[in-house]
Amino acid sequence: MLNTPTTPGIVAGRLPANILAENFSDLHPPLTAHEALVAADRCYFCYGAPCMEACPTTIDIPLFIRQIATGTPEAAARTIFSQNILGGMCARVCPTETLCEEVCVREVAEGKPVLIGQLQRYATDRLMAAGGHPFARATETGKSVAVVGAGPAGLSCAHRLAMKGHNVTIYDGRAKAGGLNEYGIAAYKSVDGFAQSEVEWLLSIGGITVETGKRLGDGLSLSGLKSGFDAAFLAIGLGGVNALSMDGVNAVDMIADLRQSADRTDLAVGRNVVVIGGGMTAVDAAVQSKLLGADNVTMAYRRDKAAMAASEFEQDLATSRGVRILYNAAPKLVDDGAITLARTETRDGKLLETGEVVELPADQVLWAIGQTLEGAPDGVAVEGGKIVVGDGGRTSVDGVWAGGDCAQGGDDLTVTAVAEGRDAAEDIHAKLA
Amino acid sequence: MADLTSNFIGIKSPNPFWLASAPPTDKEYNVRRAFEAGWGGVVWKTLGEAGPPVVNVNGPRYGAIHGADRRLLGLNNIELITDRPLEVNLREIKSVKRDYPDRAVVVSLMVPCEEDPWKKILPLVEETGADGVELNFGCPHGMAERGMGSAVGQVPEYIEMVTRWCKQFSRMPVIVKLTPNITDIRLPAEAAMRGGADAVSLINTINSITSVNLDLFAPEPMIDGVGAHGGYCGPAVKPIALNMVAEIKRNAATADLPVSGIGGVTTWRDAAEFIALGAGNVQVCTAAMTYGFDVVKEMISGLSQWMDEGGHESVASVVGRAIPNCRDWQDLNLNYVTKALIDQEACIKCGRCYAVCEDTSHQAIFNRIDGVRGFEVNDAECVACNLCVNVCPVEECITMVETPLGEVDPRTGEKVREYANWQTHPNNPGAVKAAE
Numbered sequence: 060m061l062n063t064p065t066t067p068g069i070v071a072g073r074l075p076a077n078i079l080a081e082n083f084s085d086l087h088p089p090l091t092a093h094e095a096l097v098a099a100d101r102c103y104f105c106y107g108a109p110c111m112e113a114c115p116t117t118i119d120i121p122l123f124i125r126q127i128a129t130g131t132p133e134a135a136a137r138t139i140f141s142q143n144i145l146g147g148m149c150a151r152v153c154p155t156e157t158l159c160e161e162v163c164v165r166e167v168a169e170g171k172p173v174l175i176g177q178l179q180r181y182a183t184d185r186l187m188a189a190g191g192h193p194f195a196r197a198t199e200t201g202k203s204v205a206v207v208g209a210g211p212a213g214l215s216c217a218h219r220l221a222m223k224g225h226n227v228t229i230y231d232g233r234a235k236a237g238g239l240n241e242y243g244i245a246a247y248k249s250v251d252g253f254a255q256s257e258v259e260w261l262l263s264i265g266g267i268t269v270e271t272g273k274r275l276g277d278g279l280s281l282s283g284l285k286s287g288f289d290a291a292f293l294a295i296g297l298g299g300v301n302a303l304s305m306d307g308v309n310a311v312d313m314i315a316d317l318r319q320s321a322d323r324t325d326l327a328v329g330r331n332v333v334v335i336g337g338g339m340t341a342v343d344a345a346v347q348s349k350l351l352g353a354d355n356v357t358m359a360y361r362r363d364k365a366a367m368a369a370s371e372f373e374q375d376l377a378t379s380r381g382v383r384i385l386y387n388a389a390p391k392l393v394d395d396g397a398i399t400l401a402r403t404e405t406r407d408g409k410l411l412e413t414g415e416v417v418e419l420p421a422d423q424v425l426w427a428i429g430q431t432l433e434g435a436p437d438g439v440a441v442e443g444g445k446i447v448v449g450d451g452g453r454t455s456v457d458g459v460w461a462g463g464d465c466a467q468g469g470d471d472l473t474v475t476a477v478a479e480g481r482d483a484a485e486d487i488h489a490k491l492a
Numbered sequence: 493m494a495d496l497t498s499n500f501i502g503i504k505s506p507n508p509f510w511l512a513s514a515p516p517t518d519k520e521y522n523v524r525r526a527f528e529a530g531w532g533g534v535v536w537k538t539l540g541e542a543g544p545p546v547v548n549v550n551g552p553r554y555g556a557i558h559g560a561d562r563r564l565l566g567l568n569n570i571e572l573i574t575d576r577p578l579e580v581n582l583r584e585i586k587s588v589k590r591d592y593p594d595r596a597v598v599v600s601l602m603v604p605c606e607e608d609p610w611k612k613i614l615p616l617v618e619e620t621g622a623d624g625v626e627l628n629f630g631c632p633h634g635m636a637e638r639g640m641g642s643a644v645g646q647v648p649e650y651i652e653m654v655t656r657w658c659k660q661f662s663r664m665p666v667i668v669k670l671t672p673n674i675t676d677i678r679l680p681a682e683a684a685m686r687g688g689a690d691a692v693s694l695i696n697t698i699n700s701i702t703s704v705n706l707d708l709f710a711p712e713p714m715i716d717g718v719g720a721h722g723g724y725c726g727p728a729v730k731p732i733a734l735n736m737v738a739e740i741k742r743n744a745a746t747a748d749l750p751v752s753g754i755g756g757v758t759t760w761r762d763a764a765e766f767i768a769l770g771a772g773n774v775q776v777c778t779a780a781m782t783y784g785f786d787v788v789k790e791m792i793s794g795l796s797q798w799m800d801e802g803g804h805e806s807v808a809s810v811v812g813r814a815i816p817n818c819r820d821w822q823d824l825n826l827n828y829v830t831k832a833l834i835d836q837e838a839c840i841k842c843g844r845c846y847a848v849c850e851d852t853s854h855q856a857i858f859n860r861i862d863g864v865r866g867f868e869v870n871d872a873e874c875v876a877c878n879l880c881v882n883v884c885p886v887e888e889c890i891t892m893v894e895t896p897l898g899e900v901d902p903r904t905g906e907k908v909r910e911y912a913n914w915q916t917h918p919n920n921p922g923a924v925k926a927a928e
């Protein structure tokens with residue numbers, strides 16, 4: 060290996076394979092059995108537990124934690140999966156600090172929540188490792204449903220429908236199922252190919268066919284699906300990105316490449332990387348650039364800290380990994396290995412440039428300025444960049460449901476997508492009955 | 493600095509913390525280390541007759557109950573008395589006592605329930621220079637099957653008889669160690685007193701099965717696939733031991749009989765509680781077997797801090813101080829009214845108080861305050877059972893506030909009246925009627 064973090068330009072192999080492997084290992088190593096018992100013992104088994112209300116999939120958190128505490132993590136996992144079939148991934152990727160753990164009474168009281176996410180992982184890992192599938196299908200109904208998109212929303216919907224006895228076909232334009240679980244989530248949140256093994260495990264319920272490399276709008280049409288199936292569920296996520304006005308790379312593309320690389324020694328990264336954006340994607344791109352061996356990584360966000368979409372925890376994660384966060388800095392020009400940013404301030408609710416500028420060396424500029432809906436089929440009503448949905452995820456077109464990032468409502472999170480997929484399945488089932 | 497020295501039935505020790513007769517006191521090596529750590533005295537592991545010693549199992553002897561962080565809450569054992577030859581133990585006792593003249597060395601004994609064996613062993617113990625003997629009438633497993641230990645402790649006549657022999661054949665102070673595996677602890681204590689005992693010590697271990705192996709369907713600890721009941725001790729048994737000590741101290745016949753308090757003493761506070769209920773000193777086994785001998789340092793510093801803070805000059809001055817307040821239920825004031833009060837600042841809104849009051853008590857807690865999640869007591873329903881206080885995870889968050897004399901209790905609609913108990917209550921068919 061010849062390159063180092065200070066090698067000029069955008070090059071691969073800045074760090075040796077063993078260091079890369081270490082850098083991209085589990086963000087939160089799994090709890091040991093004893094740690095889990097101690098963590099579980101901290102739960103008060105609250106009445107009308109606030110954590111449960113804050114969980115978008117409404118997992119019975121006090122119950123599953125008690126099941127861990129009493130030495131039955133498999134029962135705990137069934138409690139979790141009955142509400143959230145991707146409880147394994149959610150345990151790894153949920154921003155618990157803004158969901159269940161934020162309202163845990165022990166967070167409110169002591170600033171130390173019960174480790175709900177890590178306990179959830181403990182339980183789900185146990186059950187999944189034991190093999191087999193915790194749910195059985197109901198008698199086949201003879202009905203069939205098409206699901207477009209094999210991300211969390213699509214998978215969750217398909218699983219619930221299969222459980223109810225329907226036959227499901229999932230179409231996905233990508234080569235692998237999993238959606239952003241496979242192509243987007245930060246590598247250190249989902250290690251050891253977890254996204255794929257989870258998909259496999261989920262599909263082992265039976266009754267679900269996955270057809271990858273098949274895109275709606277490209278050989279597949281909504282009218283075709285409507286005539287071939289009893290119902291259709293759209294879960295196509297946000298496949299587009301806001302157009303770039305300057306040079307650089309889309310952060311989501313960079314992350315997708317990173318997720319698909321076997322040992323990451325083949326991934327080129329700049330010596331001086333600047334990430335534009337203030338959300339989770341920006342944090343992930345910045346942190347992972349640093350972990351790949353970039354010498355300097357700066358995240359530039361045009362508003363102030365309070366306005367940043369990335370949680371306090373995510374921001375701390377970034378700075379702890381050596382990322383510098385520059386608030387109130389808006390990109391003006393990318394040119395010749397450097398970026399010029401205008402300093403800003405917010406006055407009377409308006410973002411204004413102060414006139415001051417900063418110039419940073421930048422071999423590589425990564426843009427993380429938001430994803431957009433792409434490929435919503437004609438005829439389905441779209442508003443504000445999202446598919447319009449009513450109760451149970453019904454779209455404007457009869458027999459067509461939608462959920463996850465592509466649809467209105469909820470935050471754009473894995474767990475929200477799972478909840479919406481599940482609820483749409485229940486609604487579809489009710490309609491088909 | 494408070495005076496921690498102890499004089500228990502004439503046996504002096506620098507503090508009231510003795511190690512109970514058990515593995516920690518089974519040999520010279522241990523006892524020397526214990527004395528170096530600061531223990532005031534020991535009761536040597538129970539000795540048996542001369543001749544081939546008893547044998548112990550070679551599989552597990554202990555079973556335990558744990559809290560979540562492996563805190564040991566209760567210990568069960570199936571160990572017998574010492575399995576080392578009598579001569580060896582006697583030689584070691586002599587050597588330790590010679591080197592530690594200021595510490596208490598009491599020797600625990602268990603020989604068959606006949607005059608001769610007792611007559612034989614007592615002079616041998618006396619010869620070591622030991623300060624006294626403790627008669628083990630408590631061991632509930634193994635030895636009891638052979639007619640010793642608790643098999644003697646459960647028959648007051650035997651206790652009296654053996655105690656009398658010991659007083660007759662020895663000039664040493666005699667402590668009788670009682671078994672809790674009986675229905676009324678006062679009877680064996682009275683029997684010991686009749687036999688001339690200088691003191692009683694209690695409790696020995698409680699018959700127990702720690703747990704059941706659900707794969708093999710056998711009790712734990714398991715020896716080659718089967719198990720026998722053992723004796724339970726440690727923090728879990730303290731409340732039982734405290735009550736038994738209090739029973740003896742409240743009983744007119746035994747009120748003046750010195751008591752050595754044993755059973756779950758783990759911290760200085762436990763010790764202080766036994767002493768407040770009339771124990772002249774305490775003995776400790778499980779705490780030492782859980783943490784090692786250095787725990788005595790915390791016991792000494794804690795007891796001494798508490799005594800200083802309370803202005804208690806000597807251990808003797810606090811012995812039995814809580815006994816006048818230990819009463820029968822029929823003496824309790826039925827006109828004493830309190831109401832639970834939730835400190836809204838301290839409340840973390842877990843809702844546990846609501847769940848238990850609503851489901852299992854008196855439906856006296858509201859779970860909404862002005863329409864939002866919050867917990868408040870409804871005085872019109874609260875019977876002051878204290879359950880919410882016990883389950884609330886925040887210390888001091890719920891308190892019981894007394895309704896003053898003359899004020900209306902919103903639950904009954906009646907004014908709080910002067911002291912009156914069940915003995916004079918109109919609902920009591922056997923009530924003592926006040927003279928008209």
Ligand SMILES: Cc1cc2nc3c(=O)[nH]c(=O)nc-3n(C[C@H](O)[C@H](O)[C@H](O)COP(=O)(O)OP(=O)(O)OC[C@H]3O[C@@H](n4cnc5c(N)ncnc54)[C@H](O)[C@@H]3O)c2cc1C
Binds near residue numbers: 209298473
């Ligand atoms: C970089 C990044 C990091 C993130 N990190 C987190 C995190 O840590 N925690 C968290 O909770 N959330 C995170 N999110 C958000 C989360 O990944 C999404 O909210 C979630 O994946 C949405 O699920 P979905 O099923 O709606 O869509 P997606 O996961 O996007 O899945 C959509 C699927 O549809 C397929 N598809 C799209 N168009 C078509 C078509 N026309 N025909 C056929 N198939 C199509 C796609 O190939 C894809 O597989 C992150 C997002 C990004 C981009």
Ligand SMILES: Cc1cc2nc3c(=O)[nH]c(=O)nc-3n(C[C@H](O)[C@H](O)[C@H](O)COP(=O)(O)O)c2cc1C
Binds near residue numbers: 600727729755777
């Ligand atoms: C392993 C073990 C062995 C014991 N052996 C004896 C014994 O030989 N003689 C005796 O009088 N008590 C014996 N006991 C009982 C203890 O002396 C003591 O009475 C009991 O454990 C309660 O005190 P604790 O809660 O501090 O352990 C033994 C206890 C244990 C745990």
Ligand code: SF4
Binds near residue numbers: 103104124163164165
């Ligand atoms: S809020 Fe916290 S303590 Fe209460 S049930 Fe949920 S995890 Fe347990």
Ligand code: SF4
Binds near residue numbers: 869881
């Ligand atoms: S003291 Fe008992 S009755 Fe009163 S509020 Fe508490 S639990 Fe309910």
Ligand code: SF4
Binds near residue numbers: 840844883885890
């Ligand atoms: S149990 Fe205590 S902390 Fe919990 S809601 Fe009740 S008063 Fe508040």
